[in-house]
Amino acid sequence: MTRGQHANAALTPRHRLKVARLVVEDGWPISEVAARFQVSWPTVKRWVDRYLAGEPMHDRSSRPRTSPNKTPKAVTKRCVSLRMRLREGPVQIAARLGIAPSTVHRILTTACLNRLSDVDRATGEPIRRYEHPHPGSLVHVDVKKLGNIPDGGGWRYVGRLQGERNRSATPDKPKSKWRNPKLGYAFVHTVIDDHSRVAYTEVHDDETAITAVAVLHRAVEWFAQRGVTIERVISDNGSAYRSHLWRDTCEALTITPKYTRPYRPQTNGKVERFHRTMADGWAYARCYTSETERRDALEAWLHQYNHHRPHTACGNQPPFSRLINVSGQYN
Numbered sequence: 001m002t003r004g005q006h007a008n009a010a011l012t013p014r015h016r017l018k019v020a021r022l023v024v025e026d027g028w029p030i031s032e033v034a035a036r037f038q039v040s041w042p043t044v045k046r047w048v049d050r051y052l053a054g055e056p057m058h059d060r061s062s063r064p065r066t067s068p069n070k071t072p073k074a075v076t077k078r079c080v081s082l083r084m085r086l087r088e089g090p091v092q093i094a095a096r097l098g099i100a101p102s103t104v105h106r107i108l109t110t111a112c113l114n115r116l117s118d119v120d121r122a123t124g125e126p127i128r129r130y131e132h133p134h135p136g137s138l139v140h141v142d143v144k145k146l147g148n149i150p151d152g153g154g155w156r157y158v159g160r161l162q163g164e165r166n167r168s169a170t171p172d173k174p175k176s177k178w179r180n181p182k183l184g185y186a187f188v189h190t191v192i193d194d195h196s197r198v199a200y201t202e203v204h205d206d207e208t209a210i211t212a213v214a215v216l217h218r219a220v221e222w223f224a225q226r227g228v229t230i231e232r233v234i235s236d237n238g239s240a241y242r243s244h245l246w247r248d249t250c251e252a253l254t255i256t257p258k259y260t261r262p263y264r265p266q267t268n269g270k271v272e273r274f275h276r277t278m279a280d281g282w283a284y285a286r287c288y289t290s291e292t293e294r295r296d297a298l299e300a301w302l303h304q305y306n307h308h309r310p311h312t313a314c315g316n317q318p319p320f321s322r323l324i325n326v327s328g329q330y331n
Contacts, residue, residue, distance in 0.1 A: 010037070010038065010039045010043070011037065011039060011043070011047070013056075013057040013058050014057075015037065016047045016050075016057040017047075017051070017057050019033055019037060019039075019044055019047050019048070020047045020048045020050070020051030020052075020057075021051070023044065023048045024048060024051055024052065030044045030045055030048070071099070071103060071107065075097060075099065076107050078097060079093055079097060079104055079107045079108070080107065080108070080111050080113065082096060082097075083108055083111075083113050084113070085280075085285070086280050086281055086285065087116060087276075087280045088277075088280075088281075089312060090102075090104040090105045090108065091310045091312055091316045092309060092310055094310075095309070095310050101316075131194065131195060131313070132194045132195050133195065134195055135193050135195045135196045135198070135223075135227075135228045135322065135323055136193065136195075136223065136228040136229045136230050136231055137194065137195060137231055137232065138193075138194040138195075138231070138232045138233070138234060138258075139191050139192060139193050139194060139219075139223075139230050139232070139233050139234070140190075140191070140192050140194060140233075140234055140235075140268050140270050140271035141189070141190065141191050141192075141212075141215075141216070141233055141234070141235045141241070141271065142190055142235065142236060142268055142271040142272065142275065143187050143188065143189050143190070143207045143212075143238070143240075144187070144188040144190065144275040144278070144279070145185050145186075145187055145188075145207070146185060146186045146187075146188060146279075146283055147185055147186075148184050148185060148186055148291045149288050149289075149290060149291045149293075149294055150170040150290075150291075151170045151289065151290045152165075152170075152289060152290075153287050153288065153289055154287075154288070156284060184205065185205075186203050186204075186205070186291065186294075186295070187203070187204050187205065187206060187207045187211075188201060188202075188203050188275070188278070188283075189201065189202050189203075189204060189207070189211065189212060189215040190271055190274060190275065190278075191215065191216065191219035191223075191233075192270055192271050192274050193223070193228065193319075194270060195322060196228075196314070196319050196320070196322035196323055197270065197274070197311055197313055197314060197319040197322075198223075198226075198228075198306055198319045198320060198322070198323060199274055199302065199305065199306060199319070200218075200219045200222050200223065201278070201298065201302055202215050202218070203295050203298060207238070207240055208240060209239070209240040209241075209243035209245045209246055210245065211240075212240040212241065212246060213245055213246060213249045216233070216246075216249060216250075216253070217249070217253075220253055220255075226323055227323065228323065230253070230255055231255065231256065232255065232256045232257075232258055233250065233255050233256070233257055233258065234257075234258040234259065234260065234267070234268060235257070235258075235259060235260070235268070236259070236260050236265070236268055237259055237260065237262060241257070241259070242259075277305070278301075278305075281301060281305070282294075282297060282298060282301040282302075285301075305318075305319070306318065306319050306320050307320050
């Protein structure tokens with residue numbers, strides 16, 4: 001089939017030219033030509049008019065000359081940039097740009113970025129969703145380990161050479177026997193509600209049982225101020241959560257501790273997914289000039305996540321929309 005010709009065309013471009021010449025140059029009646037080639041009278045007339053006008057015999061594009069409602073190029077570029085940088089979905093990007101999620105999905109599909117596996121990560125695992133019936137029925141806890149940022153910026157934004165210089169020049173570094181001095185790690189402790197996806201997060205310098213228990217105490221109080229009573233808590237099998245201190249603390253708070261199956265992080269998938277969102281939206285979202293600057297930015301980002309960021313699991317509403325009659329819910 002000739003390029004540009006639709007599948008059901010009765011005449012190829014070569015035969016269209018022959019039809020037109022029979023009428024124009026040889027003087028055949030249009031009705032006889034139509035009967036010979038078994039096409040309609042208007043079809044022959046169309047190609048004759050094209051021939052007289054000096055136009056080609058190929059099919060014309062159905063694309064309109066102007067598209068007043070076409071998405072501006074600046075919005076398209078911004079959409080692709082947000083997808084690559086923040087790895088957010090169409091609902092979240094649409095909320096940032098003030099356009100429809102379907103428009104964002106169309107832009108991402110055209111750019112071959114509609115799947116997160118095309119952007120960065122590919123799991124290949126089927127998604128099996130579950131959700132507890134009310135807030136507090138189950139909360140997930142976990143720790144995210146992040147490398148501290150040296151003064152002047154880390155290697156992700158300033159390059160490895162400058163990043164090593166900044167790391168060497170940063171004061172109060174932990175002592176290391178290695179040639180390159182280490183800056184240590186930031187341990188992000190997270191408690192996230194299974195039903196509402198409301199998250200409570202703190203950053204500490206360790207992941208010991210004492211720290212984990214202290215975070216749990218403050219998280220229980222924080223959720224209680226918002227009308228949520230924690231009934232169960234699920235964690236991985238880390239030493240902090242398998243300790244007697246964690247067990248005794250849960251018993252004192254009348255919370256039932258639960259654990260994921262070994263080597264099955266999908267069981268704790270909600271907090272794992274939150275940490276990925278947090279890494280893209282806060283931890284590595286921009287160039288921080290120090291670890292203190294990054295930690296200071298966490299509270300604002302967490303407020304944005306809980307109160308304003310649309311969440312697909314919450315019907316494209318922020319997580320706090322699932323907590324009823326909470327003071328400051330819509331701030």
